[in-house]
Amino acid sequence: MTNTSDAHTRSAMVIGGGSGIGLATAHVLARDGYRVTVADVNLEAARTVAADIGDTATAIGLDVTDEASVAAGFADARDLHAVVNCAGLSLPGQITELELAHWKTTVDVCLTGTFLVIKYAGRHLEDGGSITCIASLNGRQPGTGMAGYCAAKAGVLMLVEVAALELAARGIRVNAINPGLVDTPLVAGIAFVPGLTEEYLENTPLGRSGHPEEIAEAAAYLASERAAWMTGSAIDLNGGAHLKRYPDMLARVRAMGES
Numbered sequence: 001m002t003n004t005s006d007a008h009t010r011s012a013m014v015i016g017g018g019s020g021i022g023l024a025t026a027h028v029l030a031r032d033g034y035r036v037t038v039a040d041v042n043l044e045a046a047r048t049v050a051a052d053i054g055d056t057a058t059a060i061g062l063d064v065t066d067e068a069s070v071a072a073g074f075a076d077a078r079d080l081h082a083v084v085n086c087a088g089l090s091l092p093g094q095i096t097e098l099e100l101a102h103w104k105t106t107v108d109v110c111l112t113g114t115f116l117v118i119k120y121a122g123r124h125l126e127d128g129g130s131i132t133c134i135a136s137l138n139g140r141q142p143g144t145g146m147a148g149y150c151a152a153k154a155g156v157l158m159l160v161e162v163a164a165l166e167l168a169a170r171g172i173r174v175n176a177i178n179p180g181l182v183d184t185p186l187v188a189g190i191a192f193v194p195g196l197t198e199e200y201l202e203n204t205p206l207g208r209s210g211h212p213e214e215i216a217e218a219a220a221y222l223a224s225e226r227a228a229w230m231t232g233s234a235i236d237l238n239g240g241a242h243l244k245r246y247p248d249m250l251a252r253v254r255a256m257g258e259s
C-alpha cells in the first residue's frame, strides 16, 4: 500500500532538507507525490536539492533557532500535511571542558529548534497532518563527549510526547525516529578517530551503518495514512544498536592523542 493517492494534492516541508537524512526525505516524499518545501539554514544546499527534485519542489532559507525565520517559513504554507524536522548538529566535548557556547548551540538547534518547528507546524498544518522529528539513538543511550546532544535529543523525545497529546484533538500526529549511525556529512568526522567506527559497528547487531534513505522511508511511513494510529511514538532505527552500548568516543580521542 502506498500513500501516493492521498499525497499528490498535499504539501510537505522538510527542515534541514539540504543534506543527509533531510535530503533523502525530501526525495522520498516527492516520490510519494507530495509537493515538497526544502527548508534549510543553508539556502544554497536547499536550492540544489529542490532543483534535483524538479518542479514539485521549492527551496526556502530557514533557521530553526530563530523564531522569526521559522514563523516566516511556515507563513506561506498551503495544504501542509506533513512536516519532517531533520535540522541538527553536535558540538562534542567532555562536560568539564565543554564551552557553554557549544552546549547552547547544540541545545538551541536540536531542542529549541524542534520546539519552534512544532509550534509553527502545529499552527499551519491542516487537521489530520503529521510532524516527524529526527531525534537520535542518543536520546536514550548516553555517549561520552556528547552531553549537549544526548540531553537535547532526550528532550526532543519528551517534547514529541507532549506535542502528541496537545495536537491529537486536531488529528495531528507527532512522532520521532531515533537513527543510529547513518552515513551523512554530520558524522564524517568519526572516520578520523581510529577504531571509533569499528566500535560503533561492533555494538550494532546488524553490523553496518545506515543509509539516509532508510531513515527517509520511515519518515514517509510516519507521514502517511499507514501510520494513522501512531502518535507520541519513537521508532528505533539503528541496526539494533539500542540493544548494546554506545562507543566511548572520549576514550578513543584520548588514545589518539597518546599515540
Ligand code: NAD
Binding pocket: 015, 016, 017, 018, 019, 020, 021, 022, 039, 040, 041, 042, 045, 062, 063, 064, 065, 085, 086, 087, 088, 089, 109, 113, 134, 135, 136, 137, 178, 179, 180, 181, 182, 183, 184, 185, 186, 187
Ligand atoms: P547533515 O549535517 O547531513 O544535515 C543536517 C542539516 O541540518 C544540514 O543541511 C544543515 O544545514 C541543517 N541545519 C543545521 N542547523 C540548522 C538550523 N539552525 N536551521 C535549519 N537547518 C539547519 O546531518 P544528518 O546526519 O542528515 O542529520 C539529520 C538529523 O538526524 C539531525 O537531527 C541529526 O542529529 C540526526 N541524526 C543523525 C545521525 C547520523 O548518524 N547521521 C544519527 C542520529 C540522529
